Amino acid sequence: MEKEEGGIAIQGVKLLAEAGISQLPPKFIRPPHERNSIAQCSPHHIPLLDLTHLHGHNRHLLLEQLHTACKQWGFFRVINHGVSARICDRMMEVVNQFFDLPIEEKMVYYEGNILKKGTRYGVSFNAETDEVLEWRDSLRHFCCPLPEVVETWPDKPAAYREIAVEYATSVRHLAEQLLAALSECLELKADRLLRSLGTFIQTLLMNYYPPCPNPELALGLTAHSDISALTVLLQDETTGLQVSQDGLWVDVEPVPNSFIVNVGDVLQVLSNDTYQSVQHRAITNSEKARVSIVMYCAPSLDTQIFPFKELVDNDHPPLFRGFTYADYRTSFYSKRREGKQPLESMRIVAV
Ligand SMILES: O=C(O)CCC(=O)C(=O)O
Numbered sequence: 282m283e284k285e286e287g288g289i290a291i292q293g294v295k296l297l298a299e300a301g302i303s304q305l306p307p308k309f310i311r312p313p314h315e316r317n318s319i320a321q322c323s324p325h326h327i328p329l330l331d332l333t334h335l336h337g338h339n340r341h342l343l344l345e346q347l348h349t350a351c352k353q354w355g356f357f358r359v360i361n362h363g364v365s366a367r368i369c370d371r372m373m374e375v376v377n378q379f380f381d382l383p384i385e386e387k388m389v390y391y392e393g394n395i396l397k398k399g400t401r402y403g404v405s406f407n408a409e410t411d412e413v414l415e416w417r418d419s420l421r422h423f424c425c426p427l428p429e430v431v432e433t434w435p436d437k438p439a440a441y442r443e444i445a446v447e448y449a450t451s452v453r454h455l456a457e458q459l460l461a462a463l464s465e466c467l468e469l470k471a472d473r474l475l476r477s478l479g480t481f482i483q484t485l486l487m488n489y490y491p492p493c494p495n496p497e498l499a500l501g502l503t504a505h506s507d508i509s510a511l512t513v514l515l516q517d518e519t520t521g522l523q524v525s526q527d528g529l530w531v532d533v534e535p536v537p538n539s540f541i542v543n544v545g546d547v548l549q550v551l552s553n554d555t556y557q558s559v560q561h562r563a564i565t566n567s568e569k570a571r572v573s574i575v576m577y578c579a580p581s582l583d584t585q586i587f588p589f590k591e592l593v594d595n596d597h598p599p600l601f602r603g604f605t606y607a608d609y610r611t612s613f614y615s616k617r618r619e620g621k622q623p624l625e626s627m628r629i630v631a632v
């Protein structure tokens with residue numbers, strides 16, 4: 282029985298949900314302190330920024346809001362961001378169509394080990410090693426260099442590649458504008474952040490969270506901070522993402538035509554702790570599937586990450602030791618550790 286459960290789960294949690302199970306299999310049950318409970322929820326909302334003001338005479342006010350959001354929350358939502366509603370809707374549609382494919386079609390891309398294969402369909406974070414499984418299927422692929430990697434992306438549904446190219450290109454443009462604005466917020470040259478990422482790895486991760494028979498016992502995604510520099514996330518109309526603030530969990534309610542943006546570990550290091558990468562997780566529900574489309578903006582693998590020299594002086598010593606992004610990524614993926622522990626392991630401890 283155990284083996285059979287495991288076998289089904291490896292092929293996809295969606296399949297398990299569709300089999301009509303009434304009880305969550307033991308492998309998905311979280312220890313009590315990790316479960317979603319009303320007592321740990323906060324009524325607050327993450328900041329909402331109107332990017333119309335990126336251009337025009339109110340830019341300085343927007344930059345102030347951006348700076349405060351990255352310092353205090355590490356998370357914010359953006360509206361009027363320049364990515365068309367049409368391409369966001371089409372991307373959601375083709376991603377849903379991918380997850381709706383027969384299991385054999387998805388298994389073509391299956392890979393247990395998250396460090397192997399760029400284009401990967403998988404279950405949980407790493408179904409082969411996770412002690413408790415996440416209630417989540419996912420599809421991940423790199424987006425650069427586009428002409429080379431596109432060939433490795435799913436060719437079903439038929440429109441997937443064309444739509445995902447347009448989506449990745451538009452969201453990259455948005456990310457570059459945000460990186461320029463953040464450089465300005467840090468009083469650096471406008472291209473400083475973008476240049477510090479080397480050739481800039483753009484990765485898309487599509488998460489599919491099916492309805493869960495016991496949402497109070499499971500998590501769709503374990504609490505973590507992103508290892509990226511910046512993450513730009515599109516969610517559908519179902520609530521599920523939660524952001525940690527002051528020891529409580531804040532629901533990120535869906536807002537039509539918005540993206541959710543968050544600071545990743547790399548930006549926390551580069552900004553020498555000015556900005557915070559913040560823990561977040563995804564909860565599940567018993568009614569409705571949820572999809573999120575996540576774009577990570579990260580440095581190229583050989584890039585050395587350390588606090589910007591412009592932000593360091595005798596009164597502000599560097600708070601992190603330098604490391605290559607390749608090493609950081611490998612250590613994160615080899616065994617995902619709790620919360621912000623990967624980043625804290627890079628902190629210089631005062632003696
Ligand atoms: O599904 C979500 O909203 C969160 C996804 C996320 O945090 C991630 O994939 O890194």
Ligand SMILES: [Fe+2]
Pocket residue numbers: 505506507561
């Ligand atoms: Fe994340």
